[in-house]
Every structure is written in structure tokens, then in C-alpha cells.
Amino acid sequence: MSVNTGGPRVGLFVTCLVDLLRPNVGFAAVKLLEDAGCRVEVPGGLTCCGQPAYNSGDLTDARALAKQTIQALESCDYVVLPSGSCAGMLRLYPELFAAEPAWQSRAQQLAERSYELTSFLVDVLHWDAVEAEFPASATYHDACSGLRQLGVKRQPRQLLDKVSGLELREMRDTEVCCGFGGTFCVKYPDISTRMVDDKIANIAETGAQAVLAGELGCLLNIAGRLRRQGSPVRAYHVAEVLAGMTDDGIGGEEA
Amino acid sequence: MKSTAHLFTEQARAALADDSLQAALRRAKSGFIDKRAAAIAAFPDFDGLRERGRRIKDHTLAHLDHYLERFADAVEACGGHVHWARDADEARRAVLDICQRAQARSVIKGKTMVGEEIGINGALEQAGLEVVETDLGEYIIQLAKEPPSHIIAPAVHKTRAQICQLFAEHHGSTAALREAPELVAEARAILREKFLAADVGITGGNFLVAETGTVVLVTNEGNGDLSLTLPRVHIVLAGIEKLVPTLDDAATMVRLLARSATGQEISTYTTFVTGPRRANEPEGPDEYHVVLLDNGRARMLADEFREMLRCIRCGACLNHCPVYSAIGGHAYGWVYPGPMGSVLTPQFIGLDGTKDLPNACTLNGRCQDVCPVKIPLPGLLRRLRDLQFERRIIRGPQRWALRLWGWVARRPRLYHRLTALAARFAPRGAARRLPLDPGWTRSRDFPLPKGRTFQSAWQERQRQENGHG
Numbered sequence: 001m002s003v004n005t006g007g008p009r010v011g012l013f014v015t016c017l018v019d020l021l022r023p024n025v026g027f028a029a030v031k032l033l034e035d036a037g038c039r040v041e042v043p044g045g046l047t048c049c050g051q052p053a054y055n056s057g058d059l060t061d062a063r064a065l066a067k068q069t070i071q072a073l074e075s076c077d078y079v080v081l082p083s084g085s086c087a088g089m090l091r092l093y094p095e096l097f098a099a100e101p102a103w104q105s106r107a108q109q110l111a112e113r114s115y116e117l118t119s120f121l122v123d124v125l126h127w128d129a130v131e132a133e134f135p136a137s138a139t140y141h142d143a144c145s146g147l148r149q150l151g152v153k154r155q156p157r158q159l160l161d162k163v164s165g166l167e168l169r170e171m172r173d174t175e176v177c178c179g180f181g182g183t184f185c186v187k188y189p190d191i192s193t194r195m196v197d198d199k200i201a202n203i204a205e206t207g208a209q210a211v212l213a214g215e216l217g218c219l220l221n222i223a224g225r226l227r228r229q230g231s232p233v234r235a236y237h238v239a240e241v242l243a244g245m246t247d248d249g250i251g252g253e254e255a
Numbered sequence: 256m257k258s259t260a261h262l263f264t265e266q267a268r269a270a271l272a273d274d275s276l277q278a279a280l281r282r283a284k285s286g287f288i289d290k291r292a293a294a295i296a297a298f299p300d301f302d303g304l305r306e307r308g309r310r311i312k313d314h315t316l317a318h319l320d321h322y323l324e325r326f327a328d329a330v331e332a333c334g335g336h337v338h339w340a341r342d343a344d345e346a347r348r349a350v351l352d353i354c355q356r357a358q359a360r361s362v363i364k365g366k367t368m369v370g371e372e373i374g375i376n377g378a379l380e381q382a383g384l385e386v387v388e389t390d391l392g393e394y395i396i397q398l399a400k401e402p403p404s405h406i407i408a409p410a411v412h413k414t415r416a417q418i419c420q421l422f423a424e425h426h427g428s429t430a431a432l433r434e435a436p437e438l439v440a441e442a443r444a445i446l447r448e449k450f451l452a453a454d455v456g457i458t459g460g461n462f463l464v465a466e467t468g469t470v471v472l473v474t475n476e477g478n479g480d481l482s483l484t485l486p487r488v489h490i491v492l493a494g495i496e497k498l499v500p501t502l503d504d505a506a507t508m509v510r511l512l513a514r515s516a517t518g519q520e521i522s523t524y525t526t527f528v529t530g531p532r533r534a535n536e537p538e539g540p541d542e543y544h545v546v547l548l549d550n551g552r553a554r555m556l557a558d559e560f561r562e563m564l565r566c567i568r569c570g571a572c573l574n575h576c577p578v579y580s581a582i583g584g585h586a587y588g589w590v591y592p593g594p595m596g597s598v599l600t601p602q603f604i605g606l607d608g609t610k611d612l613p614n615a616c617t618l619n620g621r622c623q624d625v626c627p628v629k630i631p632l633p634g635l636l637r638r639l640r641d642l643q644f645e646r647r648i649i650r651g652p653q654r655w656a657l658r659l660w661g662w663v664a665r666r667p668r669l670y671h672r673l674t675a676l677a678a679r680f681a682p683r684g685a686a687r688r689l690p691l692d693p694g695w696t697r698s699r700d701f702p703l704p705k706g707r708t709f710q711s712a713w714q715e716r717q718r719q720e721n722g723h724g
Contacts, residue, residue: 014709014710016664016674018709019674019708019709019710020674020677020678020704020708021702021703021704021705022702022705023705023707023708023709023712024705025709026709026713027709027712027713030713042709042710042713044667044671044710044714045667046667047663047664047665047667047670047671048660048664050664052657052660053657053660053661054637055618055637055640056640056644056649056653056657057637057640057641057642057643057644057645057649058644058657058658058661059641059644060661061657061658061660061661061662061664061665064661064665065661065664065665068665068667144617144618144619144620144621145618145620148619148620148621148623148624149620175621176577176619176621177577177617177619177621179577179617180617181616181617181618181619182617182618183614184614184615184616184617184618185694185695186692186693186694186695187614187615187653187693187694188264188267188578188614188615188694189693189694189695189697189698190267190268190271191267191271191578191581191582191615192694193697193698193699194271194581195577195578195581195617196698196699198577198581220701220702221699223685223700223702224685224695224699224700224701224702225698225699225700227685227699227700227702228687228698228699228700250702251684251685251700251701251702251703252684252685253683253684
């Protein structure tokens, strides 16, 4: 455990996808936050931020999950998520409680303290003392919610710039959606596949050995398609590279 | 126009498999996006202009009754006539009455999306009138008997080879592949005769100016000007949301429209029409009519979809939508495609039968970023999903899967036990097939859990540290 006792208390909400499918991203986030001087807490009452329910019109469940999340994180100085869309969801919580003013003000307080991981490190802590090595070329996909809702664009690049050995090659249309879109990718698999193929063509054009992003949903989509095509390009969450905790990539065999 | 929006999934699949369509879409997409980006980079404060545009439209919509009355008074004062149409049927009847009173036999049309919305061509043809589209794109799809697939580039889905083929069939010219200027010249020669012979010209209206009764019309081919000056009768078809208070406001909107739509500083022809020909004027129609269509717009004015009425029909949201770029406009199944259409179509023809439209969107937000009047399109599409869920239009497996997920996720202890079990017993690596998978593994492997969830591994780490501490 970190020896820091004076740093901010950060509630880490790893997100449901990371919790189940890529725990390594959670531990990478812990390492980065501790390196930056934070005391990390992971409240047990967290499951899912409610984004799938919210985006599918199921407002009853979205509100219930929002309340659960608000309660679990109320005692932390900051809340950090390794996902732009889930951090964006927490920022939207106040809209869910137009009819419940007490909850709305609690939601507002949470929203104001919630950040996407790279944005928290750079914009709030002004920390970029990354110590990691990744001797490969990589390209970075700007996931939509982080980019457009939270303005995450420069922060991951500033941090990646400090990773020794890493050569960042920007791809064409890096700001265009990869076709994940939450439930979109299973409701409209044909359209989604065409979109991820366009993304993969742009990745391939750079010749990069790895694709990085700050959003596990997009990465599952991109990695799943890369694996199906037998591509050697590996996919990592940006936190894994920044923490120097890379294996054989998302969807790989290594545990 | 009869909607096929309920066949969205099938239509999208067919569009993805249509090589000519894909070639046409690929070419169009980069053209629109690059030109708009260049025009906006050359403008000092485009976001400020967008903000002004948003305010003008919001102000007008907040006082729409007042501005509509002022506009109507001004049109009447300069010798024109205003016709109020509550729905498509009333609008069609108003146009037909005007044509019949004028004993018209032939009608030429400039591009009008409201014309598509009310199906005016079919109604006029049924009444025995000849109808000829004069916008080149509209002319092409009229020959092909297809609806437009884009609100400003109606034939964007057609390749040059397909157009050569169509012209050969209808004009008796050669079917060999020819260059665009030659095709344009051929269409122009044919349309010129139609212009000169027409009794009635029908156009849309991009902006209606309340203070002067002026209709602002934007085109790049000049066909709008010919359609409204040559025939004896000019009819404007426009939605009631097209109002702006003043000529200055119209100028702001034109600057936004041209840059957002085609990346031009200003359209090639920007025409201000105020009434019929006056006694001392050499040209213009004897009769001038404006048909103002409600068709659900007044209802939107009063509900949470009011912001959609700011739309100026520039098409930027279509051009920047990755879903539209993949499947084109016809897959959406009605008049208005892409993000703006997916909000509007359920308003005009109802939530039933348009179930896919709000859902066939990744909520990536690019449409909102490029919208010249800052319409929160993803938010409105999301709101439509709320209504679908409320009214049980979303049913079956999708609904109960969502509720079941919600039920478990609201019970953290149960949730973490179940996910820990799933992580422990899942095979390693990535799955090529998954049970109960609605569509992921058709084209993608699914990366599987790695033995432990983060939560269980974290708790063990905490226990070890406390034990050692």
C-alpha cells in the first residue's frame, strides 16, 4: 500500500467492464493514482454507473444505480474512473433528479468531484511524472464521450509522451466513433462491424503495433475485431501502458 | 411518402452490401467534411456565429405566433397570399387549388424537403399535371423514381455511371461513361424547355423574414431563380419553423447555412423574394403564394423537442454521422435521414414504426458538435429512447435483459458474487461464440474475464496488506 497519508482520498470506480473483463486496468489506475500521491479507496457498494440503463430509456434503474453510486462515493475527495463515458455518466447524474431536489444536490456534489483518469492526473493534480517503458509504436483512439463531453484529448498524449520507447503515431479520423456505442454494437452488428473496420483500416495505415484508448468498451470492440481478423496489433487501455503493466493485450491469453 | 422506417435493419444491411452506394458514400463523405472544415477554419469565430444563430432561432420560436402574423401581414401587403396548412393533406389541397384555379398544366420545382414531406409530386401528377424537378440532384432521382437520400444532395447515393445510364434511358443519349460537365449540359438543355413552358413554379424557402415578408432561397444552380421568375404562378412551401425576425437575422443564418452545408462562404445564388411582380418590374410571377405547414411542428413547440425546430436543414449532422456514412439516407425509410431525421421522423409519423431510428446511433456526439444551431441531437435521441421504454415500444428480450441487469446491479453483494463466479469459470483468451449473444461474435471475438474480478483481487490485496501491516 502507498505510504502517502497526506494526499487526496480518491474513490476509484473501475467500471463494470474493467471489474469483470480487464482487472489489470483497475490496478494500473491504482498504481498511477498512488504514484501521483493519492490515497486510493475502492468502495464495495459500486457495480455499474447505470449508463446502459440511462441510454436505453430505463430511467428507473438508471436512477437507482445513480443513488447507489452517489452513496458509495460520498466520503471521497475525488472520484476517478478509467473511462470517459462512465465519468461522463456521473457528470450527468444531476439531470436524473429534476424531481428530487435533495438527491439532485448530492448528485451535483458528486458530479463536480468526478474525473476521467488521465484528465484527473493532468488537469487536477498537474502530474505527469510517468515512469514506464513501452518499446513499441502505438496509435491512440479518441473515445467519443471522453473527447466531446469531457474534453479528453491532450491529457493522455501528454502522459504517453513520457513513456520511454513509445512512438505515438496519430491515425486518420482518430475522433470518429469505432462503432461500439454500448448496446448499439449488439443491436446493429452489421453497421457496427463496418464502423470498426473503418477504424481498424486507419489503425493499420499508421503501421502501429498497438492501439490505445481510455475506454474499455471501445477497446473490446476494436480488440475483438482485430483478433477475429488475426491481426498482430494489440489493444491496451492507456492506463496499462502508463503504469508499465502491459501483457499480450486485450483478448489475449496471458493472465 | 410512405415510410419504410420499420424495415431499417434490413435496409441498412442491404445498403452495406451495395457496392455502388458504398463508393458514392465514401466519395461524398470526405468532400463534405473537408470543405466544411476549411470554411470554418477561415472564419474568425464560428462558434460565436453558431451561438448567434441559436439565439435567433430560440427567440423566434418563443414568439412564433407573433412573427408568423407579421410575416403573413407583410406577404399580403405586397400582394401575395398566405395559406395555413395544419397537415400534409391540407398543404397538398392548397397547392392543388392554386394550380387548378390558374388552369395550370405543367409545374416546375426547385428543391423542397417540405414538398417531399407532404408528397406533393404524387398529388400533382395524380391530378394530371406534369411535374419536373429542376435541381439537378432532384431531377436525377425523379428519373430514377427514388426519394432523396440526403437533404441537400438528394442524389448523393448515385454514381456517375448510374447517372449516365439513367440519362441514356430517358434522353436517348449515349450510355457510355461521360464527364459531369457534359451530363450537366444535357440536363440543362432539357430543363430550359421545361422552365419556359411551365405555368407554376414551386420552391422551398430557407428562411422567412417576418419584418418584410421576404422568402430567402438558397441554391447553387440558379434553378430556384428560374422556377420563381419564369412561370405565371410561384408557390413557396415552407414549415412554420423557418421564420426569422429580420433581414439581418436572415443574413446571419445564411452565413451559417452555407458553411455548414457545403463549406461555401455563401451559396452561388441567394435570392430574396418579396411578393409577385410589381407593375414597374420586368419579370416575376403574377401570383405569389406561401403555404405554411404545421404537420406536428406546433406540438413540438410546446414539448421537449422544441430545440429540434431550430434546424436549418444544412445536412452537417448527416455528413458527420458515422452511421449515415455507412448506410446512406434511404435505409432510414422516410424523408429526413441521419441524426436530424431520426429525431424528426418519430415526431411526424409517430413512435411506432420508427423504433430503430433513435437507437441506430452510438451517441458519439459529433452531430451536436457540427450543428450550426447547437441542437443537442444525441440528447433528443436519448429522450426518444425514454419514451419508447415508457410506452413499452421496447419489449421482449431487450427489455427484460435490461431490467434483469438493473436488478442484479442494484444488489452489490449478489452482483460481486456472480461476477466473481463468472470470472473464475470462464475460459481464458477470447470467445469466438457466446451463448445468448445477439450479435457481438458474428464479426468479433469476445475478450473473456481473466480468472478474478478487480473487486475480489482488490479485496484480497487489502486483506494481505492489513495482515502484514
